[in-house]
Amino acid sequence: MSGWRGWAWALLGVAATTVLFARFAELRPGFAWLGAVALAPWLAAVDRTRSTRAALALGALLSVTFTAFVFGWFPGAIAAYSRAPLWLCWGVFLLIAPVLELQFLTASWVRGYARRKVGDSPRLAWVPPVLTALVYVGTEWFTPKLFAETLGHGLYASEALRQGADVAGAPGLTLGLLLVNECVVAVGQGLAARRGVRLVPVALAAVLGLVGFGYGHLRLGQVRAAVRSAPGLVVGAVQANITNIEKRAAEQGTYAVVRDILDTHYTMSDALLRSAPLDLLVWPETVYPTTFGTPKSEDGGALDEEIRAWVAERGVPLVFGTYDLDGEREFNAAMFLGPSATGELAQAAYRKTMLFPLTEWVPDAVDTPTLRAWLPWTGRWKRGPGPRLVDFRLNGGRMLKVAPLICYEALFPSYVAEEVRQGAELLLTLSNDSWFSGTPAPRLHLMHAAFRSIETRTAQVRVTNSGISAFIDPAGTWTSEMEDNQRAGVVMRVPTSERLNPLAGAWGDWLGPVALALAAVLGGWLRFRS
DSSP, rough: OOOHHHHHHHHHHHEEEEEEEHHHOOGGGGGGGGGGTTHHHHHHHHTTTHHHHHHHHHHHHHHHHHHHHSSEEEEEEHHHHHHHHHHOOOOOOHHTTHHHHHHHHHHHHHHHHHHHHHOOGGGGTTTTHHHHHHHHHHHHSSSSSOOOOGGGGGGGGOTTTTGGGGHHHHHHHHHEEEHHHHHHHHHHHHHHTOOOOOOHHHHHHHHHHHHHHHHHHHHHHHHHHHEEHHHHHHHEEEEEEOOOOOHHHHHHHHHHHHHHHHHHHHHHHHHHHHSSOOOOEETTSSOOOBBSSSSSSSHHHHHHHHHHHHHHHHTTOOEEEEEEEETTTTEEEEEEEEETTTSSEEEEEEEEEEETTTTBOOOOOGHHHHHHOOOOTTTOOOOOEEEEEOEEEEEGGOEEEEEEEEEHHHHHHHHHHHHTTTOSSEEEEOOOOOGGTTSHHHHHHHHHHHHHHHHHOOOOEEEEESSSSSEEEEEEEEEEEEEOOOOOEEEEEEEEOOOOOOHHHHHHHHHHHHHHHHHHHHHHHHOOOO
């Protein structure tokens, strides 16, 4: 790539891939096919480069444009939360884009390196595409991504194709899409060189597509056959759409705000209890925005007892988001209130482990008074002990094995898989997405949660503060949906299902390290071959 025409074609390739990515990320069924061609313009542009520096430049540029167009809603949300200038939030976000999307840089670098090593050898033409795909997937595994996104997530829009995630998670779908994109590039380059249509990449793309759809339809049938029609659990979910709690507390006082939150949830819950007999009632993350069980004031102690009395009087077990205190360490927690073996009210707490950087948690190594002075909005929660199963007793003595997840934790496949391996019958997600209301974030978060159900073939109840709450079945289909910025309560009927034991559920996020190992072997062979 040299001269202004070369760079013009390169920039056109970056722009085309960015636009295709942005449409693909909308998760519309009609756009699922875009994943098969989205990267092709950029890959073709990288192939035209003549130096490592030029290849890296195209990788860095795509990381910035991708971040800006796919996650352009994020700087505004952070500006609203932190009250920092919008231009500063945008500047920092784009500055760290090459780190957040490091796979574009590593893939472009290794692609350029491999193409120079193999030269024009037709026998080794497969090496650069395969090495590029392996490095891309491997890099995403260790990159500290804020949203844990990958190309394969866009295939959620295809009911059949997304079922393949139970083998290697969404990264497995990404690997398949990368290989199809490589086939598209190879066909395009053959036509551009007037060598005609290359049959091998056409056949490979066709095989990959047939395998994906074939496996998906087969697995979908097996999942549906394993799910019984009769509900095994009836859950009442409350989405009260009460937001801006901190701002309201500053204006009205904390007690008045907590009082309003509780009264609203009591009223909505009573309406659900009148509509159907419930096995379990669920309120969202941090719905009780103070410590439960270790009150900080007399008013707090009285409210704690009020919640216990309400649960005992209604006779329905309750799970709700609150804070849990251990000495001076405070945790974001899910509190379980239900009958004990002796019939008394018992409680158990699950403490959130995977905390969002800065807004919820600051590592002890950098948590200093200076940092707090510069960033007064940083969170003070501590990390919980890790994946934990909760054995929750329901009325009648039934023990329900619950895999609790709080908000951000739903983005981590291995974390969820570990809970399911402990014997979980249900994924129970409590979330508060109100900071991102009105953006694509609530639906993207729901999509991530759906992949956890596909990977583990475990039903999921997801309850949020302001949306999107839903029941997700083991095939990843969500129903009983309560939209963003909506106040509603819904009864979710959770069917029982036979355990299917998918590979992704057994091994977690295994493909990333395997891809890196294979890339190291292939790269080493390429480096030292005679």
